[in-house]
Amino acid sequence: MLQTMLEKEYGIKVDGSIQLDSYEALRGNGWLYFPATAEHYQEEDLIELGKIAEHLRNFGDRHVPVFVPTKEGKYLTTWENKNYCVLASRQTERRNSMKLGRKLAKFHERGRRIPFLIERSKRIGQWKELWVKRLEQMEKVWNGLLFQTPEDEFERMFVESFPYYLGLTENAIQFLVDTEIDDDPTEVDNGTVCHERFSKKSWGQEFLLKNPFDWVFDHRSRDLAEWTRERYFYNIQTYEPEVKRFFEEYQSIAPLSSFSWKLLYARIMFPLHYFECVEQYYLTRSEQNKKLLEEQLMKILRQSKEYERFLGNFFYLVGAPVKKFNLSIPEWLYTVR
Known part of the structure; x- marks a missing residue:
């Protein structure tokens, strides 16, 4: 055909x-x-x-x-x-054992030299608006369930856990806003070609293929944050060496600015894994999917302290220049490091 x-x-x-x-x-x-x-x-x-x-x-x-x-x-x-x-x-070309961090940095460096205006795939500068909208939609659902008996185990977990994730999201939004007010972007912070959700598999599993339908025009920290998030949740016991190596590779080509580090941290703090799990549950009609998402939410809640430790140690794990750029994290996270 x-x-x-x-x-x-x-x-x-x-x-x-x-x-x-x-x-x-x-x-x-x-x-x-x-x-x-x-x-x-x-x-x-x-x-x-x-x-x-x-x-x-x-x-x-x-x-x-x-x-x-x-x-x-x-x-x-x-x-x-x-x-x-x-x-x-x-x-x-077969992917073989390429240094993905270096490859992504080169991809971003090419992308930030685009000489024409990007309009239709532009996402840069829109994070706050999108996060607030997503949070308000979920809060509306939560408010509607507050004074009802939960229909199932998922609903009970959601009603009980949402205030915590509301707080985490507000922290991420505040971190983002403070960065945009207090820090000055440099040339490395120009918009570039990024991916909707960059991961280890974005450029193919066996063959190296870059799919333009994955692309958005955004700040490079989007790809760095989403790759890190995917690797962390892939295995929360063994992610550290791979993440450390990836950032070393990336920065050998494109060292990050203070603004980049802070934007990256705000995006990692935003609990996308929680939002997606809850949103998918209320969108799906499949009982099998609902059961899987219930198990997924249970796992997310069980690992919340571990995620706090990940956030608390992130800058040190990836070798960020904490003193040079005066990089700090929300005070409450210092207690879980």
Whole structure:
């Protein structure tokens, strides 16, 4: 079906297909083509992502794909009542044992040199607004449950635990606001190409592939914080050496400013893991998923003291220049270090 789409809409003859991680690629003309569903995108979104991808390639990133226009010169095409976009790459490379910290720093350095205005994928400067909105929505749900008998174990845990996470979120928001008021951004704090949620698997598991549909334009600390969060929760017993090494690698290319460190800390303090667990519970209709999320919330609450210790020790773990930049943490966290 997609082979026919490539021939009719793009004028591309395909001579086979190959599976690369979770992507099915079609081969033709010495290229690999990746047809992607683009239901939530408009032509303007894809034009902007295409310009970002072109900029990154021009600055030497061989693993960023090309956006392929249709025969009519559009990036978005409708085929069998679905919207598609096609990406293409000349080569694929096995990930092997690359130094991800260094690679990400180079990616960010290329991204912050973008010479045009980013509008549609921009997230920089919006954290406070998004966090406050999310907090208010959850507080509204919590208030509605306060004077009722909990329907199940999840609801009981949520009602009892929310005040604590409300406080943690307010701390994160205040830390962010204080940083934006008291600290001056430097050149390293310019917006750059980041990812919605950067993790160890973002650039593929076996093959190195950088997916433009993961990209947002934001402060580099977004990627650093989300990678750290994912590694911490992957295994709260063994994360330390990997996190330490990652930050050493990153800073060998791009040392962080005082502003960067503080923004990074505010984002790690924001309890995204708790918000996502609760939000998913109230969105899902699957009883099986609800049971899994109940177990997940139980685990989050059980590990809350450990998370406090992680926050209390973070700057020392990653070798941040605490004295040089006068980096401090909320006073109550000093007691759990």
